[in-house]
Amino acid sequence: MSPQKSGLPDQGPVCERCGLVIPQFPELSPEDEHRIRQLMRDGNQLLAVRALVKATGTPLASAKVWVQHDGRTQPRAPGTTCTYCGGRLRSPRAQQCLECGMDWHDPDRPKKLGATAESRSMPDMESDRELLLAIRDQLAEHANRHADWLAHQREREAKIDADMASALEQQRAQGRFYKLVVLVGLPIFAIICLSVFASSR
Numbered sequence: 001m002s003p004q005k006s007g008l009p010d011q012g013p014v015c016e017r018c019g020l021v022i023p024q025f026p027e028l029s030p031e032d033e034h035r036i037r038q039l040m041r042d043g044n045q046l047l048a049v050r051a052l053v054k055a056t057g058t059p060l061a062s063a064k065v066w067v068q069h070d071g072r073t074q075p076r077a078p079g080t081t082c083t084y085c086g087g088r089l090r091s092p093r094a095q096q097c098l099e100c101g102m103d104w105h106d107p108d109r110p111k112k113l114g115a116t117a118e119s120r121s122m123p124d125m126e127s128d129r130e131l132l133l134a135i136r137d138q139l140a141e142h143a144n145r146h147a148d149w150l151a152h153q154r155e156r157e158a159k160i161d162a163d164m165a166s167a168l169e170q171q172r173a174q175g176r177f178y179k180l181v182v183l184v185g186l187p188i189f190a191i192i193c194l195s196v197f198a199s200s201r
């Protein structure tokens, strides 16, 4: 086994769940392994890591991975296998596979995003672009509807203004008429009254 600079081995069994190579320690004596596994069962993971480092001289990172994995590769988490290629998905909620390039954001119309290695590394950008375009279309449609609504609203306001203006004009005309009646009618009425009064004497 040749530990890398990271302290993790580059060869050995690969964990299905996280993709890390699980270090193996054939030199670990059964007594030490038993003692370390006992520490792990008791929940003393840190002590187990230390004991493993001491017993094997392995780098800390390597001992940590071994203890975290119980010394074994772990099966893939449920829902993290691509139904198209069997590759590993990043999470159970993933909607695209980086292994084969399938994208099922729209489950009814799964599609294959470019097959080249370059485009396979950018499916997120591709779907982001589609999302942005969709949002832009929606905004444009909304703006159109809003413009229609505004025009309609302006028409209504104009009509209300016109109605109010004509009602006001009507009121003013009535007011002028009454004023005229009073201004002309009162003196005539007064003259008639006076003449009736004068002639009755």
Ligand SMILES: [Zn+2]
Pocket: 015, 016, 017, 018, 019, 020, 069, 074
């Ligand atoms: Zn793992």
Ligand SMILES: [Zn+2]
Pocket: 082, 083, 084, 085, 086, 087, 097, 098, 099, 100, 101, 102
């Ligand atoms: Zn796949």
